[in-house]
Amino acid sequence: MRILVLGREGQLAQSLAERAAEFPDLQLAFTSRSDVDLSSSGSAARFIVAAKPDLVINAAAYTAVDRAEEEPALAFRTNGEGAGEAAAAARQVGAAIIHVSTDYVFDGASSSPYDEEAEPNPLNVYGRSKLAGEEAVRAANPHHLILRTAWVYSPFGRNFVKTMVRAAQDRDELSVVSDQHGCPTNALDLAAALLRISRDCEGFGETYHLAGSGSASWSDLASEVMANCKRTGLPAAKIRPITAAEWPTKAVRPASTILDCGKIERTLDIRLPDWRESVAATVERLAAQILA
Numbered sequence: 001m002r003i004l005v006l007g008r009e010g011q012l013a014q015s016l017a018e019r020a021a022e023f024p025d026l027q028l029a030f031t032s033r034s035d036v037d038l039s040s041s042g043s044a045a046r047f048i049v050a051a052k053p054d055l056v057i058n059a060a061a062y063t064a065v066d067r068a069e070e071e072p073a074l075a076f077r078t079n080g081e082g083a084g085e086a087a088a089a090a091r092q093v094g095a096a097i098i099h100v101s102t103d104y105v106f107d108g109a110s111s112s113p114y115d116e117e118a119e120p121n122p123l124n125v126y127g128r129s130k131l132a133g134e135e136a137v138r139a140a141n142p143h144h145l146i147l148r149t150a151w152v153y154s155p156f157g158r159n160f161v162k163t164m165v166r167a168a169q170d171r172d173e174l175s176v177v178s179d180q181h182g183c184p185t186n187a188l189d190l191a192a193a194l195l196r197i198s199r200d201c202e203g204f205g206e207t208y209h210l211a212g213s214g215s216a217s218w219s220d221l222a223s224e225v226m227a228n229c230k231r232t233g234l235p236a237a238k239i240r241p242i243t244a245a246e247w248p249t250k251a252v253r254p255a256s257t258i259l260d261c262g263k264i265e266r267t268l269d270i271r272l273p274d275w276r277e278s279v280a281a282t283v284e285r286l287a288a289q290i291l292a
């Protein structure tokens with residue numbers, strides 16, 4: 001099966017490239033921004049129609065949550081219309097599309113986990129643009145699979161776990177928000193699940209939640225990172241829990257977007273490892289790089 005992955009440098013794209021070694025029947029090709037620019041009308045369609053893949057995985061997105069507040073048009077072009085154009089082009093060549101979305105489509109006001117039937121109500125531009133993308137993908141191609149994930153980290157690109165590891169090299173204490181809760185997800189775990197879905201051609205026409213098992217606040221996540229820094233010989237900082245009000249940001253972030261991932265476990269038998277296990281594996285890799 002020939003898979004075209006939109007995005008090459010991002011966390012999920014690099015994770016797909018690594019985990020693809022375990023799926024010899026899948027041939028993956030990756031597009032850079034110069035091949036496909038989702039913010040430029042017609043760009044995705046030209047590339048996809050020429051490449052004629054069996055499946056498109058959209059791993060490209062505008063993910064700068066705070067910056068999106070100042071560039072709403074670009075965020076909507078990329079995450080909304082661009083995603084829809086990719087889905088339409090896939091349909092034109094008879095291909096399915098896997099599209100990745102976010103827990104930030106929810107307002108986080110519910111303390112119980114969000115399942116796929118829960119009503120989205122994004123609080124920020126990024127979340128609204130990603131919701132627009134889900135709607136555009138569903139409308140453009142019936143052979144879609146939308147996967148909402150959350151709090152993605154990995155050894156690649158930019159993410160909260162790497163930020164904490166790096167910050168602890170310079171500072172003894174880090175203040176981290178403790179009143180926002182979610183499901184930390186290792187991009188490598190997510191990538192393996194996406195490739196299994198691709199290989200088995202299962203679950204299309206549906207939306208699923210898939211994130212690391214369990215839940216955490218950002219300060220819980222930071223504390224776990226620090227415990228693993230200590231264990232692996234990296235400098236560790238003390239984590240001081242603060243409220244979101246004490247850490248002002250341009251974008252409002254939802255308070256509790258714990259995802260109920262029961263649907264994908266029941267229907268496709270997919271469950272990601274506990275978030276603590278995957279944080280440990282990631283910090284080990286980062287330590288090996290840093291201490292090498």
Ligand SMILES: NC(=O)C1=CN([C@@H]2O[C@H](COP(=O)(O)OP(=O)(O)OC[C@H]3O[C@@H](n4cnc5c(N)ncnc54)[C@H](OP(=O)(O)O)[C@@H]3O)[C@@H](O)[C@H]2O)C=CC1
Binds near residue numbers: 007011012040153
């Ligand atoms: N990161 C997270 O915490 C979460 C991410 N998601 C979703 O998961 C998916 C993958 O995220 P992740 O891998 O973490 O994201 P990254 O930010 O690591 O990677 C996104 C990639 O998209 C590229 N990109 C940005 N704008 C465009 C454009 N106009 N045209 C083409 N490519 C573009 C970026 O390129 P460049 O490097 O040049 O900017 C980057 O390579 C996204 O859909 C995201 O919304 C969902 C929940 C949580």
Ligand SMILES: Cc1cn([C@H]2C[C@H](O)[C@@H](COP(=O)(O)OP(=O)(O)O[C@H]3O[C@@H](C)C(=O)[C@@H](O)[C@H]3O)O2)c(=O)[nH]c1=O
Binds near residue numbers: 150151159160174244
């Ligand atoms: C760096 C830092 C952040 N924070 C806070 C700010 C914020 O409330 C929280 C997380 O900050 P970040 O900017 O890393 O996270 P953010 O960019 O909001 O992460 C989101 O990204 C998008 C793409 C998604 O789809 C979401 O699922 C989610 O992962 O931690 C601290 O409290 N202390 C710190 O030192």
Ligand SMILES: [Mg+2]
Binds near residue numbers: 064
């Ligand atoms: Mg961010």
